[in-house]
Amino acid sequence: MKSKLIIGLFCCLSVAQIATPLSMITRRESVLKNGVLFKFKTAAVDPYDAFRGRYVALRIQEDKAPLPHGRRLSNGQNVYALISVDDLGFARIVAVTTRRPGGAPYILALVRYIDKGNVRLDLSLDRYYMDEAAAPAAEKIYREHARRDKQDAYITVRIKDGFAVIEELFVGGKPIKELIPSS
Amino acid sequence: MNKKAVQWLYRELPELEARGVLTPEISGKIRRHYDEAMTSGKTMLTLMICGILGALLIGLGIILLIAHNWEQLSRFSRAVLSLLPLLIGQGLALWVLRTKPQSGAFKEGTATFLSLMVAASIALISQTYHIPGDAGTFILTWMALIVPLVYLMQASLPAAIYLIGITVWSSHYWNDSLKGFLFWPLAAVVVPHFIWTLRQEAYAIRSALISFIMIICVSLGLGFSVGRTWPGSWVIVFPSIFAVFYALGSFEFDSLTTNWQRSLRGLGGLALIVLAFQFTFRDLWKYLSGDVYAGVGETSGWGVVPDYAIIFAIVAMAMFFLLKTLKRGSLTDSLFLALPLLAILGYLLHGQAVVLLLLIFNAYLLCLGISHIMAGIRSNNLPIVNGGMLIVAILIIVRFFDSDINFILKGLTFIIVGIGFLVTNLWLVSERRCHEK
Numbered sequence: 235m236k237s238k239l240i241i242g243l244f245c246c247l248s249v250a251q252i253a254t255p256l257s258m259i260t261r262r263e264s265v266l267k268n269g270v271l272f273k274f275k276t277a278a279v280d281p282y283d284a285f286r287g288r289y290v291a292l293r294i295q296e297d298k299a300p301l302p303h304g305r306r307l308s309n310g311q312n313v314y315a316l317i318s319v320d321d322l323g324f325a326r327i328v329a330v331t332t333r334r335p336g337g338a339p340y341i342l343a344l345v346r347y348i349d350k351g352n353v354r355l356d357l358s359l360d361r362y363y364m365d366e367a368a369a370p371a372a373e374k375i376y377r378e379h380a381r382r383d384k385q386d387a388y389i390t391v392r393i394k395d396g397f398a399v400i401e402e403l404f405v406g407g408k409p410i411k412e413l414i415p416s417s
Numbered sequence: 418m419n420k421k422a423v424q425w426l427y428r429e430l431p432e433l434e435a436r437g438v439l440t441p442e443i444s445g446k447i448r449r450h451y452d453e454a455m456t457s458g459k460t461m462l463t464l465m466i467c468g469i470l471g472a473l474l475i476g477l478g479i480i481l482l483i484a485h486n487w488e489q490l491s492r493f494s495r496a497v498l499s500l501l502p503l504l505i506g507q508g509l510a511l512w513v514l515r516t517k518p519q520s521g522a523f524k525e526g527t528a529t530f531l532s533l534m535v536a537a538s539i540a541l542i543s544q545t546y547h548i549p550g551d552a553g554t555f556i557l558t559w560m561a562l563i564v565p566l567v568y569l570m571q572a573s574l575p576a577a578i579y580l581i582g583i584t585v586w587s588s589h590y591w592n593d594s595l596k597g598f599l600f601w602p603l604a605a606v607v608v609p610h611f612i613w614t615l616r617q618e619a620y621a622i623r624s625a626l627i628s629f630i631m632i633i634c635v636s637l638g639l640g641f642s643v644g645r646t647w648p649g650s651w652v653i654v655f656p657s658i659f660a661v662f663y664a665l666g667s668f669e670f671d672s673l674t675t676n677w678q679r680s681l682r683g684l685g686g687l688a689l690i691v692l693a694f695q696f697t698f699r700d701l702w703k704y705l706s707g708d709v710y711a712g713v714g715e716t717s718g719w720g721v722v723p724d725y726a727i728i729f730a731i732v733a734m735a736m737f738f739l740l741k742t743l744k745r746g747s748l749t750d751s752l753f754l755a756l757p758l759l760a761i762l763g764y765l766l767h768g769q770a771v772v773l774l775l776l777i778f779n780a781y782l783l784c785l786g787i788s789h790i791m792a793g794i795r796s797n798n799l800p801i802v803n804g805g806m807l808i809v810a811i812l813i814i815v816r817f818f819d820s821d822i823n824f825i826l827k828g829l830t831f832i833i834v835g836i837g838f839l840v841t842n843l844w845l846v847s848e849r850r851c852h853e854k
Contacts (some may be wrong), residue, residue, distance in 0.1 A: 237518050240420060240569055244514055247565045248507045252500065259496045262546040266492075288544065358551070363544040365423045400547040 248329045265399045269392030272317060272325040274359065276387045276403075289361040290373045290403060290410070292389060299327040307332075307345050307353060313398060315343045315355055324388065327355065334396075342396040348384060359391060362403045368414045372403075375413050379405045394416055423451050465669040468526025469574070473533070475505070483744045490546060499541035506534035510570065521571070525623070528572035532563040551632060553589040556582050560603070567610050578608045587641040597642035597721040604638060628680045632662055636688070643728060646721035652696070652764050654728050657735035657757040659688040664738035667750055689756050690808060692784070695817065696760065696778040702767040703746040749788045756781070782812045791839075797843055806841060810834045 275295040299315060307313065309331070316329045317339045329345070330353050343355040364372050379387040390401040403410045430448065433439045439447070490498065510527040517523045536559050542548070543555070560582040567576040587600035611631055639658055644650040666682025686722050695701055739754040759781060763774050789805025792798075813834055817827050 237514070240518075241511070241514055243565070244511060244569050247562075247569065248511070249505060251507065251535055251562050253541050254558060255500060255503065258539070258542050258546070258548070259493075262548075263493065263496075289547075358549040359547075360549045361545050 241311065259285075261264045261397070262399045265394040265397055266392050266401060269394035269397075269399065271401070272319070272339070272391050272393060273323055273383065273404075274391055275324050276376075276389055277385070280309050288366050288369050289363040290369060290376050291341050292360055292362055292376075292403070294357050294359055295344075295385070296324075296326045297355050297357060298349070299355065301348060301351050301353050302330060305332065307348060309345055309347055311345045313343055313345055313353070313355070314340045314342050315357070317393070325391075328354070339393060340396050341393055341398050357398065359389065359398060359400055362389065362400060362410070364411075368411070370412050375405055376403070426451065463727060468522055471526075473530060491619055495545045496542055499538050499545060502534040502541075503538040506531035510566075514570065524570040525574055528566045528570040529574040529578070532566060532575040532578050534647075535559055535562050553586055556586045560566075560586070562605055567607055571613075572608075573610070573614055573627045576610050577627055577630045579607055580604065580630050584634040584638050584641070587638050590639045592645070593741045595723065597645070598727065599640040600642045601727060604635060625680055629684070632680060632684050635836050639731075643724060646724040647728065649764060649767075650728055652701075652705065652760050653757065654690060654731055656692050656760045657731045659685045659692065660735040660754045660757050661685075661731065663689060664735075664742065666749075667747075668738070668741070686753055689753050690782075690785070692760075693756055693778060693782050694811065696763060697775060697782065697815065699771055699775060702763065702771045702774055705764070705767050720769050732761070749785075749792050752781075752785050752788055777817070779812065782808055786812065794845070797845070797848065799842065802841060802845060803838070810838070 263270045269340045277293045277295040301307065311332075313332055314335055315327045316331065316335055317325050318328045320326055327341075330345075334340075341357060343357050346354040348354070362372075363369075374386055379385075386407070387403070387405045389403050391398050392401055393399075405413055427448065428708055430444045431440070431704050433442050434441055453587055482490060508526070510531045513520070513523045513527045537553065539559060545701035554655045560579050563575050564579050566572055567579065583600060586603075587597050590596040614627055618624055635654075636658065639654065640651075643654055662681050662685030664685075666679055666685060702823075735754065735757040739751070739758065742750045759777060762777070786805045789808065790802050791805075793800070793802030813830060817830055
């Protein structure tokens with residue numbers, strides 16, 4: 235009787251253990267399938283990171299918006315960042331709000347810090363994972379193209395209901411995977 | 418199984434036979450019984466280690482096989498394949514629960530494997546979808562998904578992984594006292610298992626391991642989560658928690674024989690001595706009010722309640738054990754457990770009477786050292802005598818480095834302390850030989 239109960243409880247736990255990664259997959263697949271596509275320009279990041287090796291570290295160039303009037307925001311607070319697209323087709327953050335916006339496209343973000351009337355945001359688009367062998371080469375290519383004098387690196391992101399999923403990292407107009415010499 | 422007790426019994430058996438207390442037949446039966454029990458303990462351990470290693474190798478092999486063609490697979494296939502290690506882990510654990518529910522080794526091995534595979538699956542999916550590096554959320558999700566295994570499979574290694582996980586998680590919130598406070602209810606989840614393990618098999622390696630990890634994690638978790646709203650409170654709360662560890666080890670598991678098994682008492686005592694030494698330095702008390710945590714958390718309002726509640730609870734436990742020890746009349750134990758009380762005094766007086774505090778803590782360590790030496794001599798126990806002498810010697814040496822005495826005198830003191838060690842040891846060894854003759 236006791237062992238049946240334990241096996242029953244174990245099965246419930248197994249369902250929860252599978253449901254967690256499965257929900258991660260379905261949520262992101264749904265965004266990648268039905269989300270609206272945006273391009274975010276990326277900037278160079280500090281190359282010193284002890285844990286790097288399997289991904290290219292990214293920094294969104296346009297990660298700030300004017301501090302909303304009469305609103306007190308604190309570091310780490312959840313906000314909605316409203317997105318618009320500029321003439322070149324890249325996404326920019328135009329405003330932040332603490333209430334879910336109605337029609338305009340938006341992305342869920344965290345306030346990193348407030349700087350001279352601007353809110354610096356953490357858009358949670360900070361890494362692009364690659365094969366362990368390819369990541370260091372990709373990182374090198376990315377850094378060269380994200381420099382201030384070039385800046386032709388960007389990511390494509392699908393967004394649905396404020397939830398963003400990175401689709402691809404482009405460097406010089408091509409997906410980064412195509413630029414890595416095959417070994 | 419207490420190995421030393423069994424060895425003692427083996428040594429006694431011939432005499433018991435010779436005196437006619439036991440017949441040779443009964444004596445043989447006793448020997449066979451313990452031989453079998455000891456061998457099965459060893460077999461269990463070997464099985465457990467082999468089980469965990471085997472399961473890990475299988476898991477890694479599968480991941481490697483998948484990873485070989487990883488880049489060629491579509492995103493969705495990769496995501497689905499990421500679930501494979503988890504499914505294999507669950508399958509193995511279910512098989513053990515159904516066919517070998519009595520085997521502790523198999524349950525421990527498969528539960529550990531499954532715990533690691535949960536993390537592997539989530540990490541693989543995170544890579545596939547470029548999920549940002551939020552270590553706090555990842556760890557907490559992982560821990561929530563594995564902690565039921567501790568109870569369903571009566572496994573201690575997942576409990577150890579869980580304790581380490583929540584400690585790392587709390588380190589992410591060291592500057593957020595309200596979130597950091599959650600370490601305590603999270604840690605409490607595995608306390609019943611901890612008590613169960615110690616009650617079931619106090620002599621087994623897994624009890625020693627879980628005690629060791631519990632002490633380290635609770636001490637670190639305390640550092641990450643408590644005292645943010647009360648600057649300087651660490652001088653009270655750390656001696657208190659170490660005193661609680663020491664007391665639990667002394668009272669609850671007094672019968673344990675090896676230091677490895679007595680980690681509660683051993684590590685608690687060692688930490689108390691280290692803290693007492695820290696308390697003999699002037700700068701600690703001088704700069705206590707402006708300690709590094711000051712201003713990190715709010716120091717008033719409702720936000721301070723959890724912080725204060727944890728501090729008072731730990732101090733109350735330490736005081737309870739101090740009273741209990743005083744009633745038992747053990748001088749060495751009472752001295753150890755008196756440190757939190759002296760630390761409270763130190764906290765109250767640090768602004769006015771630093772010199773008095775330094776005198777108190779130097780005298781305290783001297784008393785602690787001497788009480789160990791006396792207790793060791795009384796019980797003819799060389800390690801305890803040496804422990805006591807080490808405390809006194811370090812105290813003398815530290816104070817000499819502190820002061821402006823010339824180096825010849827310092828050198829001479831080192832030599833005298835060294836000779837003291839040698840002479841006492843030689844004397845004790847000769848005393849022991851005389852007793853044996």
